[in-house]
């Protein structure tokens with residue numbers, strides 16, 4: 283078998299090597315450690331993920347691999363998630379829990395929802411996310427909740443997004459779901475993530491350990507140059523290697539920037555791809571969690587906090603007894619850059635946590651760390667599809683395999699990465 287060179291040691295890179303059987307595979311990773319987005323950092327008894335992760339897949343193959351990686355030491359929980367809106371806590375998804383929305387907004391949401399459903403048959407198929415939201419929920423709910431959240435999480439207005447990423451990710455309710463949910467609890471789960479697993483120890487990274495065992499990993503190797511015609515890679519430490527077969531799991535814009543023989547239109551296509559980046563504000567506090575949710579969404583547009591996770595509710599071993607680890611995500615992008623003053627971000631987020639009742643006071647804070655994560659979520663704006671098709675056509679013509687969230691430039695979750703890695707690993711082994 284020809285040798286396989288893999289760029290990036292996140293889950294996709296490690297899993298591709300694993301599925302090939304590691305033999306003949308060399309992985310080159312920019313960071314000193316493996317894991318990419320599934321990396322978990324353990325500090326002073328607290329475990330922090332690189333953006334808190336859970337595994338909610340139904341796929342038995344992925345479930346069995348993850349279970350094996352942690353020797354069956356995982357926790358399994360039913361999802362308990364809420365939304366914060368101007369002093370009110372509303373269970374997720376809010377569209378089927380309107381009874382917790384304050385009046386008169388609740389009645390306005392219901393009226394506008396019913397009107398939009400009455401007109402649905404005469405409406406054209408939505409071509410952007412704003413139209414989709416208006417048809418799914420009515421304008422009042424759409425603007426108050428998901429459109430506001432879109433501006434915070436996707437960092438742009440919903441009109442700038444397509445609809446090809448939605449799938450079952452945003453719950454499309456029936457008339458009954460909304461009408462009944464406006465009167466009281468539905469007593470049935472309408473969130474698509476209803477159950478999930480998480481490693482008991484070591485954070486989400488523990489799910490990646492098995493794939494790294496036996497992998498030939500070269501760390502501190504940042505790719506800076508590629509010649510596809512000469513089949514050569516150049517790294518920032520000035521070392522270079524030649525390859526027989528190349529698998530890239532690094533972000534597409536980074537790869538294309540490095541490719542010296544990419545034509546102008548491919549470079550231009552890569553330059554218009556958009557992705558969010560984010561700060562993780564990790565607040566360790568000297569009291570138990572104030573609420574029992576695992577994670578929460580914050581809709582107030584005057585708050586930086588967008589998604590908040592309570593780390594010890596992912597696994598009790600993620601924080602020392604009677605203490606809480608609160609991980610807050612704050613998003614930016616080229617559409618709306620992140621604030622640059624990290625001290626100010628830290629200060630504002632802590633005050634927001636106090637206002638929301640998740641942190642007692644500044645006096646109980648044990649430590650705060652603000653970490654910048656350069657790649658968050660691929661933004662499905664209207665440029666994405668055409669640009670991606672052109673880049674893929676070019677990479678395919680040179681036999682480069684793209685695997686994973688930022689190499690395939692999509693909304694891939696960990697189970698998708700495992701399955702894509704298996705597909706490519708099998709292809710490389712000549713099985714498929």
Ligand SMILES: Cc1cc2nc3c(=O)[nH]c(=O)nc-3n(C[C@H](O)[C@H](O)[C@H](O)COP(=O)(O)OP(=O)(O)OC[C@H]3O[C@@H](n4cnc5c(N)ncnc54)[C@H](O)[C@@H]3O)c2cc1C
Nearest residue numbers: 290292293294312318319333335336505686687694695696
């Ligand atoms: C905030 C957040 C929350 C998430 N939550 C969940 C969840 O709950 N459940 C779930 O299933 N999925 C979740 N995901 C998705 C999940 O993280 C990804 O699907 C998966 O980890 C992607 O793995 P990857 O290997 O494709 O990419 P990455 O993990 O990004 O790996 C790419 C690797 O390439 C390296 N690299 C980059 N540039 C270079 C270079 N120039 N040279 C060499 N190496 C380079 C990087 O350092 C990195 O290690 C979440 C993602 C985010 C951002």
